[in-house]
Amino acid sequence: MKVGFVGLGAMGEPMARNLAAAGLLAAVWNRTPARAAALSAALGIDSAPSPAELAATVDVVIICVSADADVIRIVDALRPAARPGLVVVDCSTVSPDTARKAAQRLGEGGAEFLDAPVTGGVEGARSGRLAMMIGGSPATLAKVEPALSAMATRIVFMGDTGAGQAAKAVNQVMCAGINQAVTEALAFGEKLGLDMDRVIDVVSGGAAGNWFLEKRGPTMTRGTFAPGFKLALHHKDLAICLSMAANMQIDLPLTAATLDDYTALMADGFGDEDISALYRRKRP
Amino acid sequence: MKVGFVGLGAMGEPMARNLAAAGLLAAVWNRTPARAAALSAALGIDSAPSPAELAATVDVVIICVSADADVIRIVDALRPAARPGLVVVDCSTVSPDTARKAAQRLGEGGAEFLDAPVTGGVEGARSGRLAMMIGGSPATLAKVEPALSAMATRIVFMGDTGAGQAAKAVNQVMCAGINQAVTEALAFGEKLGLDMDRVIDVVSGGAAGNWFLEKRGPTMTRGTFAPGFKLALHHKDLAICLSMAANMQIDLPLTAATLDDYTALMADGFGDEDISALYRRKRP
Numbered sequence: 001m002k003v004g005f006v007g008l009g010a011m012g013e014p015m016a017r018n019l020a021a022a023g024l025l026a027a028v029w030n031r032t033p034a035r036a037a038a039l040s041a042a043l044g045i046d047s048a049p050s051p052a053e054l055a056a057t058v059d060v061v062i063i064c065v066s067a068d069a070d071v072i073r074i075v076d077a078l079r080p081a082a083r084p085g086l087v088v089v090d091c092s093t094v095s096p097d098t099a100r101k102a103a104q105r106l107g108e109g110g111a112e113f114l115d116a117p118v119t120g121g122v123e124g125a126r127s128g129r130l131a132m133m134i135g136g137s138p139a140t141l142a143k144v145e146p147a148l149s150a151m152a153t154r155i156v157f158m159g160d161t162g163a164g165q166a167a168k169a170v171n172q173v174m175c176a177g178i179n180q181a182v183t184e185a186l187a188f189g190e191k192l193g194l195d196m197d198r199v200i201d202v203v204s205g206g207a208a209g210n211w212f213l214e215k216r217g218p219t220m221t222r223g224t225f226a227p228g229f230k231l232a233l234h235h236k237d238l239a240i241c242l243s244m245a246a247n248m249q250i251d252l253p254l255t256a257a258t259l260d261d262y263t264a265l266m267a268d269g270f271g272d273e274d275i276s277a278l279y280r281r282k283r284p
Numbered sequence: 285m286k287v288g289f290v291g292l293g294a295m296g297e298p299m300a301r302n303l304a305a306a307g308l309l310a311a312v313w314n315r316t317p318a319r320a321a322a323l324s325a326a327l328g329i330d331s332a333p334s335p336a337e338l339a340a341t342v343d344v345v346i347i348c349v350s351a352d353a354d355v356i357r358i359v360d361a362l363r364p365a366a367r368p369g370l371v372v373v374d375c376s377t378v379s380p381d382t383a384r385k386a387a388q389r390l391g392e393g394g395a396e397f398l399d400a401p402v403t404g405g406v407e408g409a410r411s412g413r414l415a416m417m418i419g420g421s422p423a424t425l426a427k428v429e430p431a432l433s434a435m436a437t438r439i440v441f442m443g444d445t446g447a448g449q450a451a452k453a454v455n456q457v458m459c460a461g462i463n464q465a466v467t468e469a470l471a472f473g474e475k476l477g478l479d480m481d482r483v484i485d486v487v488s489g490g491a492a493g494n495w496f497l498e499k500r501g502p503t504m505t506r507g508t509f510a511p512g513f514k515l516a517l518h519h520k521d522l523a524i525c526l527s528m529a530a531n532m533q534i535d536l537p538l539t540a541a542t543l544d545d546y547t548a549l550m551a552d553g554f555g556d557e558d559i560s561a562l563y564r565r566k567r568p
Binding site: 118119120121124130131132133153154156157158159163166167169170171172173174175176177178180181182184185186187188189191192194195198199201202203204205206207208209210211212213215229241244245248250252253254255284 | 402403404405408414415416417437438440441442443447450451453454455456457458459460461462464465466468469470471472473475476478479482483485486487488489490491492493494495496497499513525528529532534536537538539568
């Protein structure tokens, strides 16, 4: 199986490196050509001149870009190469509607599509231990599972096209709430004058234990907010979640509050920081 | 070292059993005598007629009760037996002020006191893998650490008397926020029609992963809310946290919202359920 990778950002680059380590990566393409050139030189693999030319030489194209419009742009660029036997896997976090649009457009040429958003942060991308939520057909998943296994240790089939993105929306809503929970609690601890490294250690070992506290607690309490997961991207995801919720006429109050907090932080110039920069609005 | 245990509730009983398994438990006392009689018969250890008579026969008394008034009542009952060499360890979750009051009253007789609240749920109490937050003197902690190690795998010294309870308050605030985060997100997932066991599996593997989701997600989405951690007790803890926050003139909005939710649930008769019964107010 030959795999091509589109989108060599903070998540995509380490994911592509893990595919290369598994001997599966044949070629890459990136909107900013310098990133693709650097990685292709480092790994000794091809840098394709366009998404379609990449797709023509591989069995599987994996996409990992930022926004809905980016996915649609890549999908449209891939359409000339869409053919039976080609599988396109989108690991970006976008709306279920975008996933269905992508599947439909690529399906016209006979290509198969999976929505396969991931969670686990840059740490998970680097270690190849992401969790991946799959929407599409089980038969398509079976075909590409060896490639996905190079990037993820937990690959869960969620249902038809879009179901992977729906599960990721649940994940992003939970991340927003956990960010609120952790920042409120740690700001309270700082105000109480506690040794925050010890608080993070002991709280991590119990019923409030969570990934975000362990990974981001020590840095947020030191006032450093390097991404990680860029706040502006989570803001974009939460807007999708709130739109999905509005369509179903349900409220997501914690998600809405987090969107407002992020909007204020972006206005203050913190959009490129990690989502833990929410602590800026909480700490004493 | 001979240990006596006071308070054989959902947490205390399994903690006492782990002390017995380590060969350290000499005697127990409980407000409801039947529970003490049953455990003393099962373990072949003494059931003391009063806290003071328990304390007279042991080196360490461990308390695990529910509320501030309960701790003060036990401490006052222990005072006749307070003497140099006796260490009293309170594993209850109460206010830092109660811890300071207990230390002062027992100190008058020459006894030493540690506040040592725990986290890890009934699961942690049973497995002896609790996390414990210590306030008091490091020398006192060193004396009793072998006994504490029978109940907890993470024992963290936080500072002077009350600092253990302050750290626990941070933990309880974080638990409240995580409860809100998990229930909001899972209700969203149910409304989206997703297979919730799969959602819980995949989300647990990533950046939103947390203890509460793994342990309580599968039961809350099935509509079962057996404690676990009783909602009315968390309500009591959050009232302490909000009072501490008010004293420092800071807001804990998520904690305050959770207190309101719990108040409503208690009014509807759900106070004896697990805190995950918050899902009753969120699910579609």
